[in-house]
Amino acid sequence: MGKVSPSVDSVRGFQVAGVPAGLKKDGALDFSLVVSEVDCAAAGVFTRNKVKAAPVLLDMQRLEENPKSIRAVATNTISANACTGALGLKNARATANLVADALSIVAEQVLVMSTGVIGTHLPMDKIAHGVELASANLGSDWRAAAAGIMTTDTRPKLGSIAVETDDGAYTIAGMVKGAGMIAPNMATMLSVIVTDAELQLPNLQSALTAAAQQSYNRIVVDGDTSTNDTVLLLANGMSGVALSSEAELAAFQDALNALTRFLAQEVVRDGEGVTKFITLNIVNAESEADAEKIGGTIGASVLTKSAFYGSDANWGRIVAAAGRADTSFDPDSTSLWLAEGESGASDAPGLEIFSGGMPTDYREEDAAAIMAEPSITFTLDCGIGDGGATIWTCDISHEYISINGDYRS
Amino acid sequence: MGKVSPSVDSVRGFQVAGVPAGLKKDGALDFSLVVSEVDCAAAGVFTRNKVKAAPVLLDMQRLEENPKSIRAVATNTISANACTGALGLKNARATANLVADALSIVAEQVLVMSTGVIGTHLPMDKIAHGVELASANLGSDWRAAAAGIMTTDTRPKLGSIAVETDDGAYTIAGMVKGAGMIAPNMATMLSVIVTDAELQLPNLQSALTAAAQQSYNRIVVDGDTSTNDTVLLLANGMSGVALSSEAELAAFQDALNALTRFLAQEVVRDGEGVTKFITLNIVNAESEADAEKIGGTIGASVLTKSAFYGSDANWGRIVAAAGRADTSFDPDSTSLWLAEGESGASDAPGLEIFSGGMPTDYREEDAAAIMAEPSITFTLDCGIGDGGATIWTCDISHEYISINGDYRS
Numbered sequence: 001m002g003k004v005s006p007s008v009d010s011v012r013g014f015q016v017a018g019v020p021a022g023l024k025k026d027g028a029l030d031f032s033l034v035v036s037e038v039d040c041a042a043a044g045v046f047t048r049n050k051v052k053a054a055p056v057l058l059d060m061q062r063l064e065e066n067p068k069s070i071r072a073v074a075t076n077t078i079s080a081n082a083c084t085g086a087l088g089l090k091n092a093r094a095t096a097n098l099v100a101d102a103l104s105i106v107a108e109q110v111l112v113m114s115t116g117v118i119g120t121h122l123p124m125d126k127i128a129h130g131v132e133l134a135s136a137n138l139g140s141d142w143r144a145a146a147a148g149i150m151t152t153d154t155r156p157k158l159g160s161i162a163v164e165t166d167d168g169a170y171t172i173a174g175m176v177k178g179a180g181m182i183a184p185n186m187a188t189m190l191s192v193i194v195t196d197a198e199l200q201l202p203n204l205q206s207a208l209t210a211a212a213q214q215s216y217n218r219i220v221v222d223g224d225t226s227t228n229d230t231v232l233l234l235a236n237g238m239s240g241v242a243l244s245s246e247a248e249l250a251a252f253q254d255a256l257n258a259l260t261r262f263l264a265q266e267v268v269r270d271g272e273g274v275t276k277f278i279t280l281n282i283v284n285a286e287s288e289a290d291a292e293k294i295g296g297t298i299g300a301s302v303l304t305k306s307a308f309y310g311s312d313a314n315w316g317r318i319v320a321a322a323g324r325a326d327t328s329f330d331p332d333s334t335s336l337w338l339a340e341g342e343s344g345a346s347d348a349p350g351l352e353i354f355s356g357g358m359p360t361d362y363r364e365e366d367a368a369a370i371m372a373e374p375s376i377t378f379t380l381d382c383g384i385g386d387g388g389a390t391i392w393t394c395d396i397s398h399e400y401i402s403i404n405g406d407y408r409s
Numbered sequence: 410m411g412k413v414s415p416s417v418d419s420v421r422g423f424q425v426a427g428v429p430a431g432l433k434k435d436g437a438l439d440f441s442l443v444v445s446e447v448d449c450a451a452a453g454v455f456t457r458n459k460v461k462a463a464p465v466l467l468d469m470q471r472l473e474e475n476p477k478s479i480r481a482v483a484t485n486t487i488s489a490n491a492c493t494g495a496l497g498l499k500n501a502r503a504t505a506n507l508v509a510d511a512l513s514i515v516a517e518q519v520l521v522m523s524t525g526v527i528g529t530h531l532p533m534d535k536i537a538h539g540v541e542l543a544s545a546n547l548g549s550d551w552r553a554a555a556a557g558i559m560t561t562d563t564r565p566k567l568g569s570i571a572v573e574t575d576d577g578a579y580t581i582a583g584m585v586k587g588a589g590m591i592a593p594n595m596a597t598m599l600s601v602i603v604t605d606a607e608l609q610l611p612n613l614q615s616a617l618t619a620a621a622q623q624s625y626n627r628i629v630v631d632g633d634t635s636t637n638d639t640v641l642l643l644a645n646g647m648s649g650v651a652l653s654s655e656a657e658l659a660a661f662q663d664a665l666n667a668l669t670r671f672l673a674q675e676v677v678r679d680g681e682g683v684t685k686f687i688t689l690n691i692v693n694a695e696s697e698a699d700a701e702k703i704g705g706t707i708g709a710s711v712l713t714k715s716a717f718y719g720s721d722a723n724w725g726r727i728v729a730a731a732g733r734a735d736t737s738f739d740p741d742s743t744s745l746w747l748a749e750g751e752s753g754a755s756d757a758p759g760l761e762i763f764s765g766g767m768p769t770d771y772r773e774e775d776a777a778a779i780m781a782e783p784s785i786t787f788t789l790d791c792g793i794g795d796g797g798a799t800i801w802t803c804d805i806s807h808e809y810i811s812i813n814g815d816y817r818s
Binding site: 048051080082117118226227317329357358359396402 | 457460492494724729733738765766768807
């Protein structure tokens with residue numbers, strides 16, 4: 001397996017476009033299209049919020065009824081088309097119809113995604129303009145396509161990974177938008193991933209579910225879960241490489257995991273007002289589920305995130321957040337380490353700052369030097385089991401409050 | 410039943426003091442003592458965090474072993490005495506011993522509370538100085554006592570309520586500190602409440618538990634739960650009014666509920682960096698527990714709190730937060746109203762901004778005019794049951810981030 005590249009050259013049989021449909025006031029790219037030359041098997045994971053946007057409801061239905069011949073994914077910004085009732089569903093279908101007409105395919109082959117303000121209706125004239133522009137400009141500019149789905153993101157987020165097999169090579173590529181409303185419990189973002197490998201539908205869905213679980217479900221920006229979160233995976237088989245053996249599927253899973261982890265981390269790095277990238281390695285919890293809950297609670301603690309922002313090695317807030325997670329936890333068996341960078345659980349955990357229910361006699365200057373870095377790893381050893389999980393999160397800054405105090409205007 | 414007064418004149422048999430023990434650098438009041446002339450029945454509610462500070466552990470033990478003859482409560486600021494191991498417990502006991510010596514009572518009659526930074530040991534010389542000063546200055550200055558337990562609070566928070574009975578009058582009075590680390594699930598603050606009524610121990614504890622449930626457990630500042638949260642209720646019977654009949658206990662409960670609601674709301678009003686006081690009336694949820702969870706999730710949503718700060722009537726974020734609470738919820742049966750002030754659930758709910766899964770056709774100017782007010786009530790009618798709960802919360806501001814990015818230095 002190769003390394004994840006932060007760009008996409010091309011994926012056989014897929015074309016993309018990101019265009020200015022006039023949704024954004026400043027003429028920026030605001031509508032995007034991903035199209036496959038041939039039918040794709042498609043899988044999806046969707047928000048667990050009980051308030052689901054119209055495009056989410058439509059895509060869930062299409063993947064239920066027609067998961068083997070998907071051809072296109074259209075994404076608009078500015079309006080989330082959530083809490084929009086019957087008209088919202090009608091507009092989501094109308095968007096798919098416009099795409100189908102432009103590409104000479106049928107509407108049931110089109111998936112749609114929306115992001116933006118909740119409760120506003122899609123301006124269908126601008127959507128029509130976006131479909132027209134995008135379908136006339138399909139190519140390999142994945143960077144433009146990724147820019148066309150951005151809201152408060154500051155940069156397009158995309159990546160790809162190539163996998164060599166005995167039967168030839170295939171590629172997995174994708175893009176993501178995120179920024180705010182990011183928390184565990186599904187996707188919390190929009191992401192489209194495509195591959196020119198060929199996979200059977202159940203294998204494709206289980207690979208995406210597993211990949212999302214160790215990537216998009218393990219990042220926390222602000223603890224909120226959106227009404228629109230969607231991750232789609234399309235496989236068109238155009239590489240001629242068909243994956244069916246256990247080893248082939250395992251290699252695909254590894255590559256997909258790596259790509260989705262990269263994209264998920266990109267979402268945290270580009271979170272609203274983020275100044276620090278924080279890796280939380282939770283080890284030796286009673287179970288993996290407990291480890292995930294503990295990391296998620298720490299990552300969503302606004303008090304802890306404020307301390308990260310202030311470059312304060314405030315282990316007290318971290319341990320207190322762990323202590324209020326709905327899990328087994330014993331501070332007396334717990335240790336906490338601090339290290340610079342993004343070391344994984346297997347690396348040296350760094351400076352021990354808490355052990356046996358108390359702070360160690362570490363020197364505050366040593367901790368402060370690490371906390372001043374833009375990327376920091378905390379390793380929390382719960383000392384009561386063998387469950388582990390890594391959560392990626394960030395600080396909360398003045399900038400976050402400014403962005404979200406003033407989003408709709 | 411009278412009204413809650415935001416001050417305390419005196420409560421028969423109780424004396425208090427707030428003194429500068431030298432814990433705070435600026436010579437401000439930082440240590441406080443509440444003393445009863447005679448033995449008190451005492452009840453407590455404590456943090457549910459699995460990381461419990463030494464004073465919490467000590468008080469839980471004393472209320473277990475010796476709940477009928479409590480005489481004093483000592484509170485220090487600056488050090489939380491949490492995550493301090495065996496020395497922390499020893500210091501908590503030593504504080505009680507110093508108070509007992511100064512008052513010529515026994516150590517088992519003394520409860521202690523601490524607030525401040527986690528993981529620092531109590532500076533016992535300063536504590537000793539505080540005990541000496543406070544025991545020499547006991548009187549009726551409740552305002553000074555309430556100031557002596559403040560951390561990032563901007564003002565002392567105290568209150569009292571008088572109750573007339575056929576046998577005479579009694580008073581319930583109390584003080585609270587809060588500011589940050591405020592979330593449902595117990596107390597999330599320090600509070601001492603005293604009464605000169607006489608109550609049997611089980612009645613006292615059940616009254617406090619019920620009062621905390623509808624007050625301290627229903628406020629959210631930042632969603633974090635402290636290691637030190639403690640609410641104590643002492644009854645010394647010095648009014649000569651003994652409460653035992655169902656009617657007498659109900660009247661006590663009503664008065665205690667009103668006082669604790671007042672004190673809890675004071676904590677929100679004085680929350681770190683708070684600019685808006687928000688009342689969330691959740692009605693017609695499937696159960697009271699569901700209503701409480703929905704209100705708590707909205708109140709802890711940093712995205713929603715940012716919108717409050719920006720005076721944005723962002724019903725989308727409110728409904729989305731409700732949708733991610735772990736409860737039954739159906740946006741299509743839900744309505745949301747917005748009103749100025751602190752109207753209770755029984756009042757007119759105001760401007761309807763969301764109904765049947767969609768925004769109403771309200772005028773944005775009307776909503777903006779309400780959102781510009783310093784106190785706002787949202788009524789969320791879930792339309793699926795008859796469970797209700799009121800949660801009090803606030804916005805999150807730049808100031809919160811500044812306070813918490815820089816707390817330990």
